[in-house]
Amino acid sequence: xxxxxxxxxxxxxxxxxxxxxxxxxxxxxxxxxxxxxxxxxxxxxxxxxxxxxxxxxxxxxxxxxxxxxxxxxxxxxxxxxxxxxxxxxxxxxxxxxxxxxxxxxxxxxxxxxxxxxxxxxxxxxxxxxxxxxxxxxxxxxxxxxxxxxxxxxxxxxxxxxxxxxxxxxxxxxxxxxxxxxxxxxxxxxxxxxxxxxxxxxxxxxxxxxxxxxxxxxxxxxxxxxxxxxxxxxxxxxxxxxxxxxxxxxxxxxxxxxxxxxxxxxxxxxxxxxxxxxxxxxxxxxxxxxxxxxxxxxxxxxxxxxxxxxxxxxxxxxxxxxxxxxxxxxxxxxxxxxxxxxxxxxxxxxxxxxxxxxxxxxxxxxxxxxxxxxxxxxxxxxxxxxxxxxxxxxxxxxxxxxxxxxxxxxxxxxxxxxxxxxxxxxxxxxxxxxxxxxxxxxxxxxxxxxxxxxxxxxxxxxxxxxxxxxxxxxxxxxxxxxxxxxxxxxxxxxxxxxxxxxxxxxxxxxxxxxxxxxxxxxxxxxxxxxxxxxxxxxxxxxxxxxxxxxxxxxxxxxxxxxxxxxxxxxxxxxxxxxxxxxxxxxxxxxxxxxxxxxxxxxxxxxxxx
Numbered sequence: 001x002x003x004x005x006x007x008x009x010x011x012x013x014x015x016x017x018x019x020x021x022x023x024x025x026x027x028x029x030x031x032x033x034x035x036x037x038x039x040x041x042x043x044x045x046x047x048x049x050x051x052x053x054x055x056x057x058x059x060x061x062x063x064x065x066x067x068x069x070x071x072x073x074x075x076x077x078x079x080x081x082x083x084x085x086x087x088x089x090x091x092x093x094x095x096x097x098x099x100x101x102x103x104x105x106x107x108x109x110x111x112x113x114x115x116x117x118x119x120x121x122x123x124x125x126x127x128x129x130x131x132x133x134x135x136x137x138x139x140x141x142x143x144x145x146x147x148x149x150x151x152x153x154x155x156x157x158x159x160x161x162x163x164x165x166x167x168x169x170x171x172x173x174x175x176x177x178x179x180x181x182x183x184x185x186x187x188x189x190x191x192x193x194x195x196x197x198x199x200x201x202x203x204x205x206x207x208x209x210x211x212x213x214x215x216x217x218x219x220x221x222x223x224x225x226x227x228x229x230x231x232x233x234x235x236x237x238x239x240x241x242x243x244x245x246x247x248x249x250x251x252x253x254x255x256x257x258x259x260x261x262x263x264x265x266x267x268x269x270x271x272x273x274x275x276x277x278x279x280x281x282x283x284x285x286x287x288x289x290x291x292x293x294x295x296x297x298x299x300x301x302x303x304x305x306x307x308x309x310x311x312x313x314x315x316x317x318x319x320x321x322x323x324x325x326x327x328x329x330x331x332x333x334x335x336x337x338x339x340x341x342x343x344x345x346x347x348x349x350x351x352x353x354x355x356x357x358x359x360x361x362x363x364x365x366x367x368x369x370x371x372x373x374x375x376x377x378x379x380x381x382x383x384x385x386x387x388x389x390x391x392x393x394x395x396x397x398x399x400x401x402x403x404x405x406x407x408x409x410x411x412x413x414x415x416x417x418x419x420x421x422x423x424x425x426x427x428x429x430x431x432x433x434x435x436x437x438x439x440x441x442x443x444x445x446x447x448x449x450x451x452x453x454x455x456x457x458x459x460x461x462x463x464x465x466x467x468x469x470x471x472x473x474x475x476x477x478x479x480x481x482x483x484x485x486x487x488x489x490x491x492x493x494x495x496x497x498x499x500x501x502x503x504x505x506x507x508x509x510x511x512x513x514x515x516x517x518x519x520x521x522x523x524x525x526x527x528x529x530x531x532x533x534x535x536x537x538x539x540x541x542x543x544x545x546x547x548x549x550x551x552x553x554x555x556x557x558x559x560x561x562x563x564x565x566x567x568x569x570x571x572x573x574x575x576x577x578x579x580x581x582x583x584x585x586x587x588x589x590x591x592x593x594x595x596x597x598x599x600x601x602x603x604x605x606x607x608x
Contacts, residue, residue, distance in 0.1 A: 007164050007338060010121045017113040017120075021168065022176075024110035028103050029177040033184060035099035036317050110173075114165060121164050125157045125345065132348055137355040138419045139380065147230025152348055155225060156341035163338020165331075174331070181321050188314050192295050196287065196318065224262040231255050269337075291318060355421050361438040367445050367526040367557065369430050370394050371416070376425035378411060385411050387580045389425070393573075395526070398558040400568035402601060403577040409561045412577065413529050416559065417446045447520035449549070451532040453512035455504030460489055461496040463504075464518045475522060483518035484548040485511065510545055517548045528558040565605055574598065 011018055080088045129152065141149075185193040235242065235251055242251055295311050371393040378386045386408045393399050401409040414420050415427060418434055427434045434442055455463050464479055465471050476496060480486040488511055492498040504512040520528065530549060546567060562568045569588040576584035576597045583597050591598035 006342060007160060007335070008168070010124050010160075011117050011164065011168075013124065014117045014120045017116045018168065020113040021110045021117070022173070024106045024113070025173040026176050027106040028110060029173075029180050031099050031103040031106065032177075032320070033180050033317070035096055035103065036313065036320060114168070117168075118161050118165060122157055122161050125160060126153060129153050129157070129345065129348055132351065135353060136348075136351055137353065137421075138414070139354060140351055142380070145227070145230040146233050147227060149348070150229050150233070151225050152341075152344050156344050159341035160338045160345065163335045163341070165334075178321060181317055184317055185314060185321075188317075189295075189298075192291065192298065192314065195294055196291060224258070224265055227258050228255070228262050231258060288315065288319065291315065355418055355439070357439060358436045361441075362432055362436045364429060364432055364437045364441045364445070367395060367429055371527070371557065372428045372431075373412075373415075374426050374428070376412075376415065376422045376427065378415065378420065378422045378424075385580050386415075386422070389577075389580075389582055391575060391582060391585075393557060393559065395557050396555070397572040398553060398560060398568075398570075399573045399575060400560045400562055400571040401575050401577060402562060402565060402568065402598065404601075405563075407577045408580040409577050410531055413531055413559055413561055416527070416529060417443050417448065445525055446527045446529060447523050447525035448529045449513075449516050449520050449531070449552075453504060453509070453516045455500045455507070455512055455515060457499065457502050459494075459497045459499055460492075460515060463500060463515055464496075464522050466519055468522060476518075479518040479522035480515075482521045482548065482551045483514045484544045484551075485514035485518050488514075513545050514548055517545065517552055521552055526557060528553060528556050530558060530560045530562075532561050532563060565602055576601075 076088060079091060083091075133149070133153075182193065185196070231251070231254060235255070242248060292315070295314065298311070373389055373391040373393075376386055376389040377384055389408075389412060391399075401412060403409055411420070415422060416434075418439060421435065429437070429442075429445070456466070461471070461473070461476050464476050473496065477486060480489055480496075489496055489498070498506075500507055500512070500515070504515070507515065530553075560568055560571065568574060571588070574584075574586060574588060574591055575582055576591070578597055584591055584594060586594070592602065
């Protein structure tokens, strides 16, 4: 029941639709029951097994089987007397058609309202997942495979949607139908119905046992699906490298291996799932056979307590208990699969927001004096990546971070816009701790240009104005001009409305980087973080991009990570980081004079 309530929680915005669905399902059950229950009196009178009732007092009507039958017999006897047996048959046909018309109409109306609930649950879940993904820190994505996240956002959500319908059926539709039919059977023959109830729990026990094992398999199957999608995503992202290194066969083998594992697991899941319907039907057939034997003895007995037409009607109505039971078992299996998917979705929804908003944040809209890093220490897993780092950056300074790969330069830069929070120490802006400032305010003060130019499959203009409320074309053009991007943009067919393609593939590396710089110019932040922004470019593109960066850095506080030391010789302060610690700080001239770590780095590179 806890699992059902968790799944149905996402239907709370569609309560009216759920209520109407239940209401129309109830009417469907009533009309269906009436169409079957009306058979017995017709059979009894048409085949003359019951004496016709010619007198009945309406005031004597009570809610008992005998009273109901007497009144129906009186009506039918009067109808046969007036219109004949053929007329009664005609009436029977009309009643059946009319009941089925009402039954199917109400069934459609029930489905009409559940459609909005199904679509709504998918919408709500995907919105929640996407919102949480945007809020999660970068550390979450270093530990999770993209394919698994995509699977949770797609197929797992679909499983929850399907199981939600099953949950509604388990709670409302099937129990209502089951109780109505069972109540009618009690009115017809309580002895025979009690005999049936003794047998039903046996089949329920068998179905439940299979359902529990299905949940475990389903959870594993969705995980394997995530691995398959992850390989597919990596293949699409790295197609150029795969072809360059003739790695198609290797990747094909890797994909086929994971796909085969998923295939074998899903085959077991489907087989176990498909076992539900035939198992329920077999159990129903066994029950009907036992009832035929037991009820037949009651009819054939000399002191028969059950007439033949009533026994036939009893069997017909009992047979209608089997579809709800089958659907109940099928819904139970779907609920188990949906429950497994919901557990996986909750891994995202319940993930810890390690970078959290302050309870009482201090608004910060500008940068006036100093950025201060105090005793900062950070680790991803076990080993410290940064250890007791102290650094002061004054407004307007250009500070370069240099050192060997893996020393902690990029990690330190990622701390400043709070992509990560340190385990120890603080970063302050104008004396205010970053953790006390709203995240949006912190990041509004900063512009980031990374080594990899991240562009979205949209127009050049929309990539430049990303995250900004203002979309003025003249400002976009001004930013492109500063970034040395205006010429190639305006030479393109659609100008600023030209699409950059998936990941910016319709532009060259230098063009992508200059669009990224234009994006930072358009934002116009007081603090810039440049993470090896020119390291992946050819000489000509590097010069264009470096000129653009020089334009961007004017009158701003800049934190530059660089492997090419020729680009940072004129920095106000060069900080050498070695194994997570600051080992040297000074200008290019000062550090060369020290003849230490920085001198060793410069000796490895050629300067103009």
